[in-house]
Amino acid sequence: MIKLLFLAAFITLGSCQLFGLFGPPKPAQFTTKFNLYTRNNKQTAQVLTSRDAGNLAAITKTNFKGSLMTRFIVHGFVDTTSASVWMGKMKDAFLDAGDCNVFIVDWSAGNGFLSYDQSASGLSVANVHILGHSLGAHIAGYAGQAFNGQLGRITGFDPAGPGYAGKDTKDKLNPSNAQFVDAIHTDTFPLIGLGINENSGHVDFYPNGGHDQPGCVINRLGAMIDNGLYGGFACSHFRSVEFYTASLNPNNPKGVATQCSDYSTYLSGDCDDSAGANGGTVVLGEQAILAKPYESITVGNKYYLATGAFYPFFETK
Structure with missing residues (x-):
């Protein structure tokens, strides 16, 4: 039975060294918010947090459907979900294009991903697509590493360069992080x-x-x-x-x-x-x-x- 379901089970600021040029972060665990949108709640989020890890009841109370493609949209270093209009526009475009689950991930207070039992939730990791901007692209890569590259897809939106250029492949977004990885460099x-x-x-x-x-x-x-x-x-x-x-x-x-x-x-x-x-x-x-x-x-x-x-x-x- 695969225990890591939803996304990588807690990635802490201390272990991932996400911030490159910004210095070593404190090894603390913060709360990440997962704002779920579906065609049944296109404008009002159903909020889960990384503290809900292992609590299957929390997600069963939402409109999440494990049989659908699930998208995770992850912001960059200085973004927050409240300040980034682009995340809402992309969420709306996904839901207009087809029935799916869309999570807008807010790790501005830290970072981490939920963990649920795959067999209980019905979600296949092959149906998970993480989309990350800037530093968020590398965070998506770390999540993919936790699943040994079995996630369906990761899309990097202009993956961050400062602090990552020239680093070892394993320390940044790379093709081994998912079954398919695409990146748009702008x-x-x-x-x-x-x-x-x-x-x-x-x-x-x-x-x-x-x-x-x-x-x-x-x-x-x-x-x-x-x-x-x-x-x-x-x-x-x-x-x-x-x-x-x-x-x-x-x-x-x-x-x-x-x-x-x-x-x-x-x-x-x-x-x-x-x-x-x-x-x-x-x-x-x-x-x-x-x-x-x-x-x-x-x-x-x-x-x-x-x-x-x-x-x-x-x-x-």
């Missing part, structure tokens, strides 16, 4: 970028070359209104989550990315598509998992695409 500018300029998954996307996202200068004020002061100065960093959210709407154009040696070669149209199958092109966002059968082709490569400055970002071909 703020990898050398020295000043907040994202990591290293591949993190089975498929790694670098929209607009991976930095200086279109519209981020002229929309600086709007970004500050939506995401606070940090969001205003990290527009490119947050654009990764906007791209993914746009991909959830089936009426939007698809963001088709092409394997290429670098962005300038992509723009000149001289990419080598000889990889064949899905190795040459992969769709950014929710449909990226369709590349899973071709992991041996996609791993280690970079996938580029150009986008517009405004939603829905992707252009009709």
Whole structure:
């Protein structure tokens, strides 16, 4: 019987060393909030905490359905769920696209994941998808490690670079953390970028070359209104989550990315598509998992695409 069900059983600040450049954290256990949304409660969360670990009754009182795909959305270092509009928008897009469980995870007071008995809850780890932004992407990776890579999917939104660039693979998000790992890199500018300029998954996307996202200068004020002061100065960093959210709407154009040696070669149209199958092109966002059968082709490569400055970002071909 698998005892670790919901997600990694408590990850403490002391053992994970999550904060890289920010110094060694105190080895204390904090309370993480799991705000559950379903189609039966799209706007009002049913709240669980890491203190509910092992208490199956707590989750059976909610609208959670173990037979459905379960998404966990995890914020970054300076985010909180109350301040991050993007998490609510992504939650709504998931529930509009299909019936599922969506947890918005608030680890701003610490971090940790719930533990429940798999056989009792009916949730398969293969139906778990964790989506993490910035530092949250690496936290998702740690959760995946606790399940020995058996989680269905992890998506990293511009995985954090400061404190993680150059680290051992096991200390950051990597392809071994889940059955399928995809990453969207949008703020990898050398020295000043907040994202990591290293591949993190089975498929790694670098929209607009991976930095200086279109519209981020002229929309600086709007970004500050939506995401606070940090969001205003990290527009490119947050654009990764906007791209993914746009991909959830089936009426939007698809963001088709092409394997290429670098962005300038992509723009000149001289990419080598000889990889064949899905190795040459992969769709950014929710449909990226369709590349899973071709992991041996996609791993280690970079996938580029150009986008517009405004939603829905992707252009009709």
